[in-house]
Amino acid sequence: MIEELYERTIRCPICNRDFVTKKLRTSAIRISKRDQDFCPYYDGENPLFYGVFVCIHCGYAAFEKSFSKKKPDDKKRVIDIITPRWNSRSFGGKRSLDDAIETYKLALLCCNVLEGKNSEIGKVCLRLSWFYRYKGDVEKERKFIFFTINSFEKAFTGERINSDEYxxxxxxxxxxxxxxxxxxxxxxxxxxxxxxxxxxxxxxxxxxxxxxxxxxxxxxxxxxxxxxxxxx
Ligand SMILES: [Zn+2]
Known part of the structure; x- marks a missing residue:
């Protein structure tokens, strides 16, 4: 049987060092249903768990699509604010739901430090609300729904919405x-x-x-x- 997860080596745009991360093969993605807010359920491995790349060296984390798109002073901000607090650990293996939650929270932290777009912050928060729904943690699910609403409202009123997904x-x-x-x-x-x-x-x-x-x-x-x- 072909391994559903495969490894990719990524060059970090902040510290210029390499790290590995897993991705799910497209052929292994089997969606079984979706809730009305698009929350997907899968038979087998969940590809969303691997949506955020985390650099093991400096702690920089972001969605795959925006990982390399950096503004000039982002590097300094990550090195000054994120890296000193980073307890190096690898997310390069198979990820559990709790691992996935941790990676998305790191991405949220980086988004806030780098003053990312509200549509991007909303997307991270929406996925965190889904992850807490998978866990059955209603209180945290609601908390992240409120964060999502807040970010999407700001995105709608203040930004040109040009998200890759929504x-x-x-x-x-x-x-x-x-x-x-x-x-x-x-x-x-x-x-x-x-x-x-x-x-x-x-x-x-x-x-x-x-x-x-x-x-x-x-x-x-x-x-x-x-x-x-x-x-x-
Ligand atoms: Zn790095």
């Missing part, structure tokens, strides 16, 4: 769905309305259908909540 409509949809998940129904409905009135929605049929379904669910949940707490 376009503007997907981010608006996620803001609707994530607010629904933390019982902010008014905000949820407001964001879903923005999806449905988006000029490009007609070219995103699957998102349009999903939005109508989740919008209806948010309305029903809001009504039920008002019925249970008439004063609220």
């Amino acid at each position: 376009d503007e409509i997907a981010i608006l949809y996620l803001l609707g769905e994530l607010n629904r998940r933390v019982d902010n129904y008014n905000k949820s409905i407001m964001w879903f309305d923005k999806v449905l009135s988006h000029p490009q929605i007609k070219s995103k049929r699957h998102i349009e259908i999903k939005t109508r379904e989740q919008w209806g669910l948010a309305r029903a949940q809001h009504k039920a909540m008002k019925k249970a707490n008439p004063g609220a």
Whole structure:
């Protein structure tokens, strides 16, 4: 049998040294289902666990796609702020869910230190919320959903959204769905309305259908909540 994980050697753009990391072969990725906020479930190994590269030498961590894209003073910031606190350890082997959580938290720390884009910070936080969902830790899942909402709201109002994974409509949809998940129904409905009135929605049929379904669910949940707490 072919090994599902393979090893790659990466040159760190901060300290210029090499380290190894594992990746999952595309042919080994078997998705079994997705939640309404796109959280995927896999039969077998989860490729998201390997999405963040961590340099064993200096502690720099980021998504594979943004790992090498650095601004001129990023190097100094990592060396001044991240490296002194870094207890060298390798994430180059097979990763458990807890290992994956640690690597994403390192990526979040680096994103904050390097003042990364809000859409990127939101993406890291969204995945952390999924990881806590896998674990069944509802409290931490909610905490990271709130962080995701906060970052995506800032991304929507302050940045040109040009993420490799989520376009503007997907981010608006996620803001609707994530607010629904933390019982902010008014905000949820407001964001879903923005999806449905988006000029490009007609070219995103699957998102349009999903939005109508989740919008209806948010309305029903809001009504039920008002019925249970008439004063609220
Ligand atoms: Zn490094």
